[in-house]
Amino acid sequence: MIVVCGITSDPSTALVIAALDQLGHTHAVLHQRRFEEAPIDAQIVGAHIEGRVLTDLGPIDCASVTGIYSRFMDWTVLPEVCDGPEETVERCRTWHHALSNWIEIAPGCVMNRAGASASNQSKPYQTQLIRQAGFQVPETLVTNDPELVHDFRARHGLLVYKSISSVRSIVQVLNDDADARLPLIRGCPVQFQRLIPGTNVRVHVAAGTVFATRVVTNGLDYRYADRTEFLPWQPPDELAEQCTVLADHLGLPLAGIDLILTDDGQVFCLEVNPNPAFGCYENRTGQPISNAIAVGLERGEGQRSAAVCQVGCSSNPAPCGLPSSAARRPRHA
Structure with missing residues (x-):
């Protein structure tokens, strides 16, 4: 059983649901804005959660879930919370807390756990992890x-x-x-x-499959530029493999990696988004990112140890129990 958590009108979440439908994979949806209709009756027993959660398919056993796609928005800004009484706020808080605890220790493939995503809460800390994985980063x-x-x-x-x-x-x-x-x-x-002059590239790694997009823009921050064009791009095998190693190094089955390619052939990594809004890239390039996510959730691929190397450990990830760069080859889209 696969569970999708989030707001179904979000483009990325909607694409994952559509891909699961197209592949015929059984899945349930936990609508974030319908928390009042989806009570969780579960408790932590040892290192596991036992109990049930009510979804759009009816109640499901938490232990039966083998894949979770989690793309939550900030619950404090949900209209149901902003316009609701204090009792509603407390129920929403409790629901999200229980759901987050379940997702954090659920077996199978989870895209992504909060523990692994936490590196993005501190850009300086994440920058050190990126460097450990072998990428250049700007001074x-x-x-x-x-x-x-x-x-x-x-x-x-x-x-x-x-x-x-x-x-x-x-x-x-x-x-x-x-x-x-x-x-x-x-x-x-x-x-x-x-400032690193060059070409912006967004790389999505989804359960080991690599999708790269060159971004042609007239602005420094292309998210706010007047003119931006997304072009599918085939990265060299070495760079694609380096991106999969970085995603593994951060414990992220799904990652959005922001790169700069300089005119003299250097590659700099700016940051890694653990909750990428990949919908705009898929819709504008045709790259089947959501399909790779759906396949990974069904197969349980992309599940790695949640451990992340500490800042002081060796730059080689292998001694920390993470896969070495030679351990496997990336799958291109």
């Missing part, structure tokens, strides 16, 4: 000291700045106007990076 400074930023800018030239956390921010160049506002960072550390 980075996290600080609330304007003078350190001036020194960093003098050494590296053009800089960009963005949020340290997983909260979305618009990536912008540190121009003279922004430089004049640097005293404001004393109240909140900011991440600054050397």
Whole structure:
């Protein structure tokens, strides 16, 4: 049994449901906005959860679930919560807490567990994990000291700045106007990076299958650019394999990896999204990302140890129990 958790109108979630339907895989849906209609009667026994949850297919045994696709939105901003009484807020909180606990320890393939996704809560921490997996990362400074930023800018030239956390921010160049506002960072550390000129590439790794998209844009942050074109791209085998190793290194059966390809052939990794909104890429390129997700959920593929190497461990992932880069070849779309 496969369970899809989230809001069915979300494009990525809708594509996964459609792919499961097309493949004929039995699946249930836990509608996030219908928490009042889907009570959970379960308890943790040892390292397992025993009990049932009510879904659109009726009650299902938690132990029968072998695959979970989880794409939750922030429950605190759901209309049912924002406009509801305190009792509704508490029921929503309790429902999401119970569901999150179940997803975290459920057997089978889970895309993705909160523990593995947590690296994205701290961009500086995730950057160190990315480097451990063998990728180059832009020179980075996290600080609330304007003078350190001036020194960093003098050494590296053009800089960009963005949020340290997983909260979305618009990536912008540190121009003279922004430089004049640097005293404001004393109240909140900011991440600054050397601007890497090149081509944006988004790589989705779904249960070991690699889908790469070249992004042609007229803006620095293509999510907010006036003109953006998504083009399916076949990465070299070595780069595709490196992306699968990175996803495994982070414990993510599903990952959205943001790369920059420079004109002289270098590859830099900017960050890894553990909850990628892949729908816009699939819809604009025709790449069957949702199909790979559905197949992985059915087969239980992509399930890895949730352990993530600590910052101080060797840059070679193999000693930490993670697969070495030579252990397997990636599957291209």
